[in-house]
Every structure is written in C-alpha cells, then in structure tokens.
Amino acid sequence: MNAHDRNFGAQDLARLHYGDGEYAVLRPGRYVVCAVTGQKIPLEALRYWSAELQEAYAGPAEALKRWQETHG
Template identity: 50%
Template sequence: MLKSESRPAKLQYLTNNFRVLVDGDFVTCAVTGARIPLDELRYWSADRQEAYVDAEASTKALAPL
C-alpha cells in the first residue's frame, strides 16, 4: 500500500532486473496508469523502458497494433 506522501521512482529496466536511478516508492504502469509499489513490480520491458502492473497489461503493451 502506498502512503499519501509517496513519490515516484525512476528506474532503468534491465533484462532480468532493474536499477534505481532516483529513489521513490512506486512507478506508473505504461498501460493503465496505475501506481506500482517497487516491491510489487514484476513486469517491465527493458526495450521500451516501461513498467506494467500485471501480465495482462504487459501483453497489451507488447501486442502488435
């Protein structure tokens, strides 16, 4: 759960991990706009440098148009 004073983090998304560039509490899903606490972040694209809230959002983002 995010606190009201939480702030966004800036990450570098790597293939199997991510690197915190700017400390924060969450990142924003590129598809839904939902806030994702860093300890719950499981889906991202290293190529697109985007985070996704869940597998469904990840699939939507990576599906061909």
C-alpha cells in the same frame, strides 16, 4: 521528523532503468506508473516491465497488451 512524517509528493515516484531480469534505481521512490493503465505500482510489487521500451506494467495482462501493440 522521520520518513513517515515527510511529505514526499512527486518524489514518491521512482525513476528506474529496466534491464533484462532486473532494474536499477536512478531516483529513489516508492512506486512507478504502469505505462498501460496509469496505475501506481509499489516497487516491492513490480514484476513486469520492458527493457526495450523502458516501461513498467501492473501485471501480465498489461505487459501482453503493450507487447501486442508494439509487435503486432
């Protein structure tokens, strides 16, 4: 059995600590979930997050929407 044969299930969901300009992996996984849309974001595609809110975003539009909601 190798990594491709395993059924990761919920463990595919990574747990991260978001910092300013970088993040630390607390629990390994393949993706995180966008706090605005609920979309799965592969870790290799993760570019937008909030260190303040500890949330990930699928893209710049989602990050801006959350910023407007919390700072508007």
